[in-house]
Amino acid sequence: VNEILESIQTAVLKGDMKTTQDQVELAIGSGLTPADILHEGLISAMTEVGRLFEEGEYYVPEMLIAARAMRGGLAILKPHLAETDVQPLGKIALGTVKGDLHDIGKNLVGMMLEDAGFEIVDLGVDVTPEIFIEAIQSSEIDILGMSTLLTTTMPLMKATIAALVDAQLRDQVKVIIGGAPVTQSYADDIDADGYAPDASRAASLAKSLLN
Numbered sequence: 001v002n003e004i005l006e007s008i009q010t011a012v013l014k015g016d017m018k019t020t021q022d023q024v025e026l027a028i029g030s031g032l033t034p035a036d037i038l039h040e041g042l043i044s045a046m047t048e049v050g051r052l053f054e055e056g057e058y059y060v061p062e063m064l065i066a067a068r069a070m071r072g073g074l075a076i077l078k079p080h081l082a083e084t085d086v087q088p089l090g091k092i093a094l095g096t097v098k099g100d101l102h103d104i105g106k107n108l109v110g111m112m113l114e115d116a117g118f119e120i121v122d123l124g125v126d127v128t129p130e131i132f133i134e135a136i137q138s139s140e141i142d143i144l145g146m147s148t149l150l151t152t153t154m155p156l157m158k159a160t161i162a163a164l165v166d167a168q169l170r171d172q173v174k175v176i177i178g179g180a181p182v183t184q185s186y187a188d189d190i191d192a193d194g195y196a197p198d199a200s201r202a203a204s205l206a207k208s209l210l211n
Ligand code: B1M
Pocket: 043, 046, 047, 048, 049, 050, 051, 053, 054, 060, 061, 063, 064, 067, 099, 100, 101, 102, 103, 104, 105, 106, 108, 109, 144, 145, 146, 147, 148, 149, 150, 151, 152, 176, 177, 178, 179, 180, 181, 195, 196, 197, 198, 199, 200, 202
């Protein structure tokens, strides 16, 4: 791995936001692609954080400061991830489901969707089915996007789709889902319209669903 990417990883692992941001700037200046900086620098560091947590070497506070550093790095990278200017394609309400506070992946998906030309209504984290429904009722949402990182909160995706059916809103929106434990077969099981394994594929999925 490139030296700068390695120092990005180290900085995120240490939870050192300042160095993460400096190294991301340096990486951009050195001509590394934003996609490489994102995947091989920032995201791979978070994967390592997850591994260290599983092994009991990191605890929640270490995960939190690593997440903070990652978000700091993402903020620097964001303008560089933008694709070419495109017409607004539609409106997407995005949230992490009830019981789940993870938002780095969701935010990244939001950024990519925005860059792909969608308008994003970010509902935040710990979003109940009722809040998703209110969002659809209060503005013209084309796509509802749900994220979750916890196996224990995956059923909330199914519950939200059931609530949409009950509120007779299911036909008004496309539903897309994602997050580390989510799979295409889970999306099929709960009658979601689509699943994407990462942020850039979430953007192409959203485009294809509205075409
Ligand atoms: Co938590 N955590 N965490 N955590 N955390 C995981 C998810 C875990 C896998 C760690 C582990 O054990 N290895 C584990 C879940 C185990 C499981 O359920 N199977 C876990 C746990 C257990 C917990 C707590 C329960 C810990 C505790 O308190 N005992 C707790 C839960 C709190 C809660 O939510 N109620 C908890 C807390 C936290 C922090 C708050 C400390 C922090 C989150 C900070 C934040 O988000 N603001 C945190 C972090 C940072 C992680 C890890 C290390 C990193 C997650 C991340 O940001 N990844 C994570 C381990 C890991 O994933 N390696 C872990 C980077 C991000 C870019 O990837 O989110 O997967 P990801 O998003 C991707 C794709 O999934 C996809 O695109 C994104 C970009 O490409 N995607 C979508 C995501 N959403 C999408 C939506 C779409 C489409 C694609 O369409 C709408």
